[in-house]
Amino acid sequence: MGNVRRRFYFFMKKPAAQLKEKAKGKYDKLDTVLEKYKGRGGVLVKVLQEAQEMYGHLPRELLIHVAYELDVPLSEVYSVVSFYSLFRTKTTGRIHLEVCSGTACYVKGMEDLLEYFRENLSLRPGGITDDEKYSLTTSNCMGVCSSAPVIKIGGELHGEMTLEKLQQLLKEHENDKQTQR
Amino acid sequence: MTSRLRDELKEKVAQTKPEERHILLCGGVPCRSLRCLEVKEAVSDELHKHNFEEKVKVLETGCIGNCKLGPSLIIFPEGVVYRRLKTENAREIIEEHVLGGRLLEHLLHRDSISDELQHRREDMPFFQRQRRLVLKNCGMISPGINSYLSNQGYAALAKALTELTPEEVIAEVSRSGLRGRGGGGFPTGRKWQAARDTPGAEKYVICNGDEGDPGAFMDRSIMEGDPHSVLEGLILAAYAVGAGQGYIYVRAEYPLAVQRLERAIGEARKSHFLGDNILEQEFSFDLEIRVGAGAFVCGEETALITSVEGSRGDPNPRPPFPVQKGVWGCPTVINNVETLANIPAIVLNGAAWFAETGTEKSKGTKVFALAGKVRHTGLVEVPMGTTLREIIFDIGGGIPAGKKFKAAQTGGPSGGCLTEEHLDLPLDYDSLKAVGSIIGSGGLIIMDEDSCMVDVARYFCDFNRQESCGKCTPCRIGNKRMLEILEKIISGQGEEKDLQRLEDLALLIKNASLCGLGRSAPNPVLSTMRHFRDEYLAHIKDKHCPAGVCPELSRYYIDAKECRACGLCARICPVEAIYEVENERVYRIDPEKCVDCGQCQEECPFEAIEGGRKRKKVAGV
Ligand SMILES: Cc1cc2nc3c(=O)[nH]c(=O)nc-3n(C[C@H](O)[C@H](O)[C@H](O)COP(=O)(O)O)c2cc1C
Ligand code: FES
Numbered sequence: 001m002g003n004v005r006r007r008f009y010f011f012m013k014k015p016a017a018q019l020k021e022k023a024k025g026k027y028d029k030l031d032t033v034l035e036k037y038k039g040r041g042g043v044l045v046k047v048l049q050e051a052q053e054m055y056g057h058l059p060r061e062l063l064i065h066v067a068y069e070l071d072v073p074l075s076e077v078y079s080v081v082s083f084y085s086l087f088r089t090k091t092t093g094r095i096h097l098e099v100c101s102g103t104a105c106y107v108k109g110m111e112d113l114l115e116y117f118r119e120n121l122s123l124r125p126g127g128i129t130d131d132e133k134y135s136l137t138t139s140n141c142m143g144v145c146s147s148a149p150v151i152k153i154g155g156e157l158h159g160e161m162t163l164e165k166l167q168q169l170l171k172e173h174e175n176d177k178q179t180q181r
Numbered sequence: 182m183t184s185r186l187r188d189e190l191k192e193k194v195a196q197t198k199p200e201e202r203h204i205l206l207c208g209g210v211p212c213r214s215l216r217c218l219e220v221k222e223a224v225s226d227e228l229h230k231h232n233f234e235e236k237v238k239v240l241e242t243g244c245i246g247n248c249k250l251g252p253s254l255i256i257f258p259e260g261v262v263y264r265r266l267k268t269e270n271a272r273e274i275i276e277e278h279v280l281g282g283r284l285l286e287h288l289l290h291r292d293s294i295s296d297e298l299q300h301r302r303e304d305m306p307f308f309q310r311q312r313r314l315v316l317k318n319c320g321m322i323s324p325g326i327n328s329y330l331s332n333q334g335y336a337a338l339a340k341a342l343t344e345l346t347p348e349e350v351i352a353e354v355s356r357s358g359l360r361g362r363g364g365g366g367f368p369t370g371r372k373w374q375a376a377r378d379t380p381g382a383e384k385y386v387i388c389n390g391d392e393g394d395p396g397a398f399m400d401r402s403i404m405e406g407d408p409h410s411v412l413e414g415l416i417l418a419a420y421a422v423g424a425g426q427g428y429i430y431v432r433a434e435y436p437l438a439v440q441r442l443e444r445a446i447g448e449a450r451k452s453h454f455l456g457d458n459i460l461e462q463e464f465s466f467d468l469e470i471r472v473g474a475g476a477f478v479c480g481e482e483t484a485l486i487t488s489v490e491g492s493r494g495d496p497n498p499r500p501p502f503p504v505q506k507g508v509w510g511c512p513t514v515i516n517n518v519e520t521l522a523n524i525p526a527i528v529l530n531g532a533a534w535f536a537e538t539g540t541e542k543s544k545g546t547k548v549f550a551l552a553g554k555v556r557h558t559g560l561v562e563v564p565m566g567t568t569l570r571e572i573i574f575d576i577g578g579g580i581p582a583g584k585k586f587k588a589a590q591t592g593g594p595s596g597g598c599l600t601e602e603h604l605d606l607p608l609d610y611d612s613l614k615a616v617g618s619i620i621g622s623g624g625l626i627i628m629d630e631d632s633c634m635v636d637v638a639r640y641f642c643d644f645n646r647q648e649s650c651g652k653c654t655p656c657r658i659g660n661k662r663m664l665e666i667l668e669k670i671i672s673g674q675g676e677e678k679d680l681q682r683l684e685d686l687a688l689l690i691k692n693a694s695l696c697g698l699g700r701s702a703p704n705p706v707l708s709t710m711r712h713f714r715d716e717y718l719a720h721i722k723d724k725h726c727p728a729g730v731c732p733e734l735s736r737y738y739i740d741a742k743e744c745r746a747c748g749l750c751a752r753i754c755p756v757e758a759i760y761e762v763e764n765e766r767v768y769r770i771d772p773e774k775c776v777d778c779g780q781c782q783e784e785c786p787f788e789a790i791e792g793g794r795k796r797k798k799v800a801g802v
Binding site (some may be wrong): 048076083085108140147150 | 211213214215248392394395396397401472473476477488489490491494550551552553554559593594626627628632640641644648650
């Protein structure tokens with residue numbers, strides 16, 4: 001097993017080194033995290049979690065950087081990223097929307113919320129609007145089932161959603177964003 | 182509340198001095214999602230305005246469990262509960278009640294069945310009929326260590342370390358009859374014994390706080406509302422099996438739980454309940470939190486182990502069981518949050534006390550997460566063996582909006598549905614298994630007549646397909662094929678043969694899959710086929726969805742018996758899809774032209790127009 005791994009790693013090492021050159025200076029912040037975990041086993045998930053927190057998503061370049069620094073094959077990094085649904089490889093919009101598609105929310109009509117986004121913003125789960133203002137994902141259950149249907153807007157949970165409430169909230173968030181800028 | 186009681190209460194409120202008061206505000210996440218923190222801030226501001234912030238304390242608790250009251254607060258010493266609060270109510274609460282001594286009747290809860298005002302938690306049927314052992318602290322104390330200590334916290338640990346040997350702890354837990362609350366229902370004492378008996382210098386204990394079952398949120402409420410009870414249970418487990426290191430695996434969707442547990446671990450270390458030589462005894466143990474990253478299968482114990490080790494959460498065949506070969510290859514005990522939260526009380530009060538509650542083979546209580554189409558959603562803890570009817574109708578207040586109860590889904594995507602005929606079934610591990618469902622982690626989703634059971638089966642099948650890790654073929658491909666058949670039925674292309682195909686596939690997946698996810702994935706399909714075969718047949722033979730959910734099978738049609746041929750529908754139809762049948766004096770809808778706008782149904786004076794997709798209308802009913 002170890003042997004196969006080493007050989008596999010050999011093949012990707014060279015391009016990784018070149019790419020590393022390209023990514024130089026881009027992930028300085030991450031390097032402090034990598035320093036902390038380097039050489040310890042079972043840290044890949046933790047590193048990726050912290051990286052996503054810093055950069056919002058995990059582009060390919062970053063994954064290569066992580067693979068190189070932690071000395072694990074890129075394929076392994078990818079297999080972890082694609083396995084866990086919380087890891088994102090694409091950018092999110094300025095306002096990220098997360099609709100709960102858990103059972104309670106399903107029974108309480110979360111599909112109407114998805115339909116609203118589809119019809120009004122041409123936005124489907126996993127997608128982002130052309131102006132990169134909104135992005136949308138679904139989540140299995142946010143654990144707030146007693147207040148279903150639930151939506152998370154910009155990291156903030158809102159329960160007992162209705163279409164009116166949703167429109168109101170979107171407006172509020174838009175105003176917030178404008179005053180921030 | 183009778184008028185005499187109300188007068189007494191008013192008097193009591195009037196006589197209490199403001200500085201004798203304190204306020205508990207529910208800060209559970211469901212309430213937070215309804216902006217309870219803004220209410221808390223407004224209340225504090227009002228107190229500040231009147232210079233009372235030092236005299237009247239406002240404390241935030243974990244989830245009290247009756248989420249349909251939220252945001253809510255309780256004013257002590259009278260114990261008056263005000264519910265469904267908005268920031269605007271803060272002024273009157275402080276000026277009128279707290280400072281003025283006047284009861285605010287319009288903010289009291291009105292019981293949906295008796296139509297009476299209720300002012301104390303103890304008076305509400307929702308709480309009255311529960312027996313709260315695990316949740317006893319949730320919503321009653323703030324989650325810090327001091328509140329826990331003043332409620333007999335860590336007394337069980339002190340007792341075990343000073344008076345009991347590890348074997349005696351295991352014996353006590355075995356005698357209590359406690360079974361795992363994470364879904365499997367395996368006797369906890371036996372699991373511990375097996376781990377203790379396996380040779381090995383290093384052993385581990387893990388608390389499974391992954392709670393991946395959508396619709397279940399009891400573990401979250403315990404971790405957030407009473408984190409120290411989970412820690413104490415885990416430390417006792419470690420003492421019993423001889424573990425030196427433990428992990429708490431929490432799903433990433435629960436940041437507040439992670440934060441509360443982290444704080445609790447810090448507090449416990451400071452008080453020498455964790456670390457070297459706990460309570461100056463021989464025993465040392467420490468804990469680490471591992472945060473998941475969104476994968477349902479990681480709740481399964483072998484997958485959880487690989488995830489704790491930092492890789493993809495792929496499951497592995499059992500045996501070897503985790504108690505033989507778990508994290509880093511060492512014997513490992515994995516227990517659910519609720520299981521562990523039961524342990525301190527068992528050690529402290531004894532096995533006999535615990536075994537008084539429940540049925541013959543399922544002891545103690547179970548926390549159910551009541552959600553869906555039921556009036557009082559929230560957390561309900563009842564003795565094992567309580568009937569579904571009691572939970573839904575007596576505690577939950579029944580189905581809202583005058584609809585009819587149709588089904589209750591238990592055990593989430595691994596479970597099945599219960600129907601009207603099961604309303605009087607005493608719920609425990611074995612009775613549910615007998616009717617093709619499982620108690621699971623305790624999620625209880627109530628559905629009314631607006632839910633289509635074929636679509637429910639599709640929903641769960643899709644869930645399992647997405648969450649399948651892909652390691653074994655029956656689960657990876659089988660679930661996809663099952664989903665395709667269900668989608669075919671839903672789109673109106675179903676044949677009767679498909680039912681047999683579904684059943685064959687389901688049994689194959691059940692028997693041949695590697696881990697618990699695949700082995701239980703066909704359950705929702707099998708169970709809906711067993712209890713709602715008529716509905717499947719209506720989709721297949723009549724091309725009609727009785728609940729009006731599946732768009733292709735919810736077309737409008739005119740009931741010829743009711744139609745008086747007034748012609749109104751034909752005149753209002755915007756696409757001219759309605760025509761009069763020659764020589765028959767009835768109208769008919771051309772399905773090719775109909776755009777499902779539903780205007781004809783709304784306008785028909787004789788209610789002759791049937792069918793149509795019933796929009797669920799997202800609304801907080
Ligand atoms: C697909 C699948 C998902 C599971 N998810 C959970 C979960 O989220 N939480 C949990 O406590 N147990 C879950 N379990 C059960 C665990 O494998 C394990 O039996 C349990 O944690 C043991 O604890 P207990 O004996 O205290 O119940 C799951 C099992 C399967 C097959
Ligand atoms: S099902 Fe949506 S929060 Fe649980």
